[in-house]
Amino acid sequence: MAAQTLAWNRGGLLPESPTATFPYRVLEPVGEGAMGAVFRAEDVELARPVAIKVVRPDLFRSGAPGRGETLRQRLVQEAQAAARLRHPGVPAVHRVATIDGVPYMVMEWVEGTPLDVLLARDGPVRLERAIRWTLEVLDVLRLAHGEGIVHRDIKPGNLMVRADDHVAILDFGIARLDAGRKVETAFGTVLGTPQYAAPEQLAGLPVGAPADLFAVAAVLFELLTGRPPFTGRTLAELVRNVSEAAPPSVHAYRSGLPDGLDDFFATALAKTPDERFGSAEAMARSVQAFLVETTGGLHAGASGIVRGGTNAASVVSTGAAGVVRRVVSSIDPVRMAVEVVEGGDGRSIDMAPVDDVLDWLLDVPLHAPPFAGILRVEGARFFVAGGVVLHALGPEGHAAAVTDATRGTTADCVIFHVDGPRAAGVVAALAAVAGAGRVVLAGLDAAVVRLERLVERLRDEGRVAALVVETEGACALVLPGRSSTWIIVGGGFEDVATVDDLARRAAARAATMRVVEPIFAPLMPTFRRRLAGTRLMVDRDRSGRLRSLTLVQRPGNEATWGEATSRDRLLSHDPVTEDARFLLCEARGMFERFDRVRQWPDVVAACEAARTVHLYPRTSVLASVAFDAVFADAAERVRLGLVRLADGTPAEVLRVLEEVKQALGSPWGEHLDAVVLVALLWPEEAMAAYAAALERSSASAGFSGLLARLSDRRGRLFAGGRSAQVLLVTDEAGRRRPLVFE
Structure with missing residues (x-):
């Protein structure tokens, strides 16, 4: 195949035209660095645009005997690991192969604007946008670090802002090629970009996940201020500042930012890995506290919206293993469905645009599960889960009327968040009880039908459903789940602690039972947002x-x-x-x-x-x-x-x-x-x-x-x-x- 190769200044060993083993038409170079080059190309078999990354051949053909083969095997292994990262923020890897012994990767072509270009053109970005992008990057790194993959070169040039304003991380797979090499005395080979590289990376020490988190913090600093945290007139001065100088205050470059950001950067840009955040998840929880919705005046953290994590309001107490139990004061099923959620700590937002609050809660972020819970707007309540407004209750009448009555209004809002891995299913089942569901079984006699067997069947089938158990002076809602079963009890059932206990009590009191399942009928705010x-x-x-x-x-x-x-x-x-x-x-x-x-x-x-x-x-x-x-x-x-x-x-x-x-x-x-x-x-x-x-x-x-x-x-x-x-x-x-x- 050597006769079909191009000179390195046009990509090294890529064929001039598609072949049986290389079905790609190379169109133009889009980037080149010390490690290799990236080309835009066309997959002629599938008629789709792709990106082809090729490593410099001289990296494999110089040095000690056997070094090229070792590096080649390592690169292919890293590329295959990157291909396992199934995430919207990572371009899909279509192929990993070699030409004349030199590996290349074919990846999804990401249409968008590189972050460094955007920063050069527009300068600092809104706080909410910067935080959202950072959380998206951290969500990718959470997955990558769990697979043992370290990017090693997180920087604005490797972050692509797509047309939908979400961020993709480029250059997974090649970035780890030189993992063991030290920085040469002439700084001829710096792993990563110095402005964003961690001190241990510049010193040639072992590099792990903390180095990626350092780089993310440096990028966030630049997003907020328009400049990286560390600079220098010479490369030596830059490396010295990264390794020794404390990060400057963001307030010196931009006013109006939250006070806690300086403390955040002091940790995120610490000089030693052990002093930084322990994981991408931990860093994301800290970043999350600064989320701001500028148009709606929403702040997350102590007085705002938290989507999971240790700061999320818990609305239940856990009794026996696998059972989440909650006692409520009402015995009306609809009121019980509301009370069990609103019994937790709510987050109040005074005089906020209702549309903006709903828009926020309907967001489906990359870094955390979507919101699940209830938004209370004065006399109206919205059940929200999985980016969908499932149901609405209010004095205006049916659900559609409630949503239209609050559209375009400004009101006091309270957000009640249901936490846990089953949050979305729990809220959907509660919404079904409140009116957004259908009865699939009704009129069941608890003295005849074994309640515990019915709950087991619903759980084993993976059904999102609610079992409503009613008798005079008592009511219970059972929400079966494989990881946990919720039992919500009121009135004469308030001392019930387990499903078996409820089954005995319901049979003794001749309770009637019905099974309600949610129907997929989103309300208009869902469609308007999504x-x-x-x-x-x-x-x-x-x-x-x-x-x-x-x-x-x-x-x-x-x-x-x-x-x-x-x-x-x-x-x-x-x-x-x-x-x-x-x-x-x-x-x-x-x-x-x-x-x-x-x-x-x-x-x-x-x-x-x-x-x-x-x-x-x-x-x-x-x-x-x-x-x-x-x-x-x-x-x-x-x-x-x-x-x-x-x-x-x-x-x-x-x-x-x-x-x-x-x-x-x-x-x-x-x-x-x-x-x-x-x-x-x-x-x-x-x-x-x-x-x-x-x-x-x-x-x-x-x-x-x-x-x-x-x-x-x-x-x-x-x-x-x-x-x-x-x-x-x-x-x-x-x-x-x-x-x-x-």
């Missing part, structure tokens, strides 16, 4: 006839969500996606059947002009209206906006119409022709409020309003010299129908 940025691409033929609809998902971290809350599953349940499909595929046919096309031409035209539907857009130009979807034409001009309401109350209708009027007067609303409001039902008073608001806008429009009435165009709302048609659509058990008024 599906933001998803697009529905519309393909039409030359005559404008619809040919196909294709979903294009926003880049995201699918692996952390799990099957239960994957984006595909969310999309299959998303009502706004179905609203958009209805408008694109069925609406015109309905207007034609009822001879209403001439009365609603702008709605029909906007649907037919649509080439892209943006679901749950989050752009500043749309800030004046909380659209759940916008239809854009081929030039990406917004032609139609869609808003989904809970009940279609007069207040909701008037609020949205007022927002639409503001949008029509803004630059982005220049091409807005239609707005569609979808609700489960439209009360007569809401329809009257809609008609009155349109009549007022028409009267204020003068001659334009008169022309619209004479032309028989319905539903027209005027503002700022422009107008748009506003159509009401009802969604009755999934059957959508426009309300076309006579």
Whole structure:
């Protein structure tokens, strides 16, 4: 194969063109260092972009006899170890092989911006963003260090910020090649980048996980201040400062940062490994305390949100082995489901935007399990687990009405966190008891059906379910699980401690039992947070006839969500996606059947002009209206906006119409022709409020309003010299129908 090789300045031994054993077309070099080079290439067999890393051939062909073979075997072993790191923050390893005795790796091509480029362009980043990226890096290192892999060169240039603003760590596998070499006297070979390398690494001492954690801290320091913690006019001065000087205060370079950061960096950048954090997990717990949500004013730590770890509020006490027992005061199952969570220590957030708090709790971080628990907003309660709002309770009525009643409001919030490996399943089961579930077994007599056998069966089948045991003056909720079973007791069952004990007491008191399972029916905040940025691409033929609809998902971290809350599953349940499909595929046919096309031409035209539907857009130009979807034409001009309401109350209708009027007067609303409001039902008073608001806008429009009435165009709302048609659509058990008024 030597005849097919390139010169080293173009990658060393890579073939000029794809071969049977090397099915890649090398496109361009993207980086080169002392160890080797990285190339962007195309996998011609699978038609996908890849990155190919090749080590410098001279590292294998110089030195003592046998050194090359030793290094080659070591590199292949390290690359294979890196391939075992199944994590969204690590590019997948597709292949490890050799050419002319020199190893190379083929890896996933990561599209994004290197962190060093981002820092050079934008300078320091927001505290919340810096902390989030750091936690993502630490989560990767937690996995890597558990596999015995040390990166050895964590630096901004090896951190890629993806398009979805998550971070990937590059250069696993090659980084450990020179593990035993010392720094030469002329500093010709420095393992790692000196600004981020730990003192023991610069001294040529054995290097382990603490060196990676030192480098992460140095990167975080630069993210916050715009400069690394240690600098020097010469390399010798830099090495001396890293090895001897105390880290400077972050407050000397940036004001407004938390006071505890200096203490954190004193530990994280300590000179000896033993003085630093003992593990990536320990460092992550410390970093977590500085999490800030700047828009919502949320602080984590002593008065904020903690997602697991030693600081998380415990809401249960553990009795017998494998049993988590809690006594509550109520014997009403719904109240018990709430009380068992709210019995723990809550985290209060005064006068916070409810949308921002929910957005925070719905996040699915890389560094910790998603939030599981209850958010209490004055009289309303939201059950949240696994990045999904499972259920809502409140005085407003059904769950959808509760979520819409709190949307866009500012209120006192209290967060109750359920901790432990079963937290998500426990909260889902409690939400099922509270109303977000279905009864799969009912009317069971505890004197006939053996409760302990039923619990064992549910546990062995791995079912997420709740067994509700009721009798006069007593109630118990049993949440079976393989690692632990929760027993929540009230009234006459309050001294029950085990499943067997509950079985005896329930049989003696002729209790009835039912089994409730959660149903997957996320509420709207879930879709608004998790599906933001998803697009529905519309393909039409030359005559404008619809040919196909294709979903294009926003880049995201699918692996952390799990099957239960994957984006595909969310999309299959998303009502706004179905609203958009209805408008694109069925609406015109309905207007034609009822001879209403001439009365609603702008709605029909906007649907037919649509080439892209943006679901749950989050752009500043749309800030004046909380659209759940916008239809854009081929030039990406917004032609139609869609808003989904809970009940279609007069207040909701008037609020949205007022927002639409503001949008029509803004630059982005220049091409807005239609707005569609979808609700489960439209009360007569809401329809009257809609008609009155349109009549007022028409009267204020003068001659334009008169022309619209004479032309028989319905539903027209005027503002700022422009107008748009506003159509009401009802969604009755999934059957959508426009309300076309006579």
